[in-house]
Amino acid sequence: MTVKKNHILQTALFLFHHEGFSNVGVDRIVAESKTAKMTFYKYFPTKLRLIEECLEAESLDMQQAICEQLSHVQHADQLQKIKTIYQWHHDFIHTENFNGSLFHKAASTFLLDDGLIFDIIDQHKKWLFDLIQQQLIEFHIKQPEVFASVMMNMLDGMLSNARHDYMIFQGTWPFFEASLLCHKT
Numbered sequence: 001m002t003v004k005k006n007h008i009l010q011t012a013l014f015l016f017h018h019e020g021f022s023n024v025g026v027d028r029i030v031a032e033s034k035t036a037k038m039t040f041y042k043y044f045p046t047k048l049r050l051i052e053e054c055l056e057a058e059s060l061d062m063q064q065a066i067c068e069q070l071s072h073v074q075h076a077d078q079l080q081k082i083k084t085i086y087q088w089h090h091d092f093i094h095t096e097n098f099n100g101s102l103f104h105k106a107a108s109t110f111l112l113d114d115g116l117i118f119d120i121i122d123q124h125k126k127w128l129f130d131l132i133q134q135q136l137i138e139f140h141i142k143q144p145e146v147f148a149s150v151m152m153n154m155l156d157g158m159l160s161n162a163r164h165d166y167m168i169f170q171g172t173w174p175f176f177e178a179s180l181l182c183h184k185t
Contacts, residue, residue: 004035005043007035008033008039008040008043009050009057011033012024012029012033012050013054013058013102015029015032016054016102016105017099017100017102018097018099020105021051021110022109026047048115051110051117052115052116052117052120054102055102055103058102058103058124059123059127063124065092066085066131069088070084072084078135078136078138079180079181081138082136082139085128085135085155086151087173089159090158093158093159100159103125103159104160106121107121129149133145133148139180139184140185142184143183151176154176
C-alpha cells in the first residue's frame with residue numbers, strides 16, 4: 001500500500017470511528033487528509049470501497065493485537081489464553097479514543113447487499129470464533145462450539161455497550177471461568 005493511500009485510509013478510519021459512516025463524506029476525508037479528490041478516487045473508486053478497506057484494516061489490526069497479546073502468554077495454560085482474549089476486548093473498549101465498534105457501526109448503517117461489508121464483518125467474526133474455539137478445544141471443554149458462541153456473544157455485547165460499563169471484568173470473567181471449569185472434560 002502506498003504512503004498516500006494509507007494516509008487516506010487512516011484519516012477515514014479516524015473519522016469513521018469518531019463520527020460514523022453517514023456523517024463523514026468523501027469531501028471531508030479529502031480535506032482532512034489534504035489529498036486531491038482525483039488521488040482519493042484513484043485509490044478508492046467509491047466511498048463504499050473505502051469503507052470496505054477500512055473494515056479490512058480494522059480486522060487486521062485487531063487480529064494482530066490479539067495475537068500479540070497471546071504471544072505474551074504462549075507458555076501459559078489454556079485458561080490464561082482464553083482470559084487474554086477476553087481481557088483484550090475489555091481493555092480495548094476502555095481505551096481513551098474508543099467510540100464504539102466499527103463493525104457494529106457498519107452493521108447498523110448498511111444493508112446486506114451493500115458491497116462486501118457483511119462479508120468482511122462475517123470473516124472477522126469467523127476468525128475470532130475459530131480462535132476462541134481452538135483455545136477451548138485445547139482446554140478440553142465439552143461442547144467448545146457452544147462456549148465459543150457464548151464468549152462471542154459476551155464480547156459482542158461488550159463492544160456494543162461500550163459507553164456503559166455493564167461488562168465489569170472482575171465480575172464477568174470469574175463467572176465465565178467457573179462455567180468453563182465445570183465443563184472441562
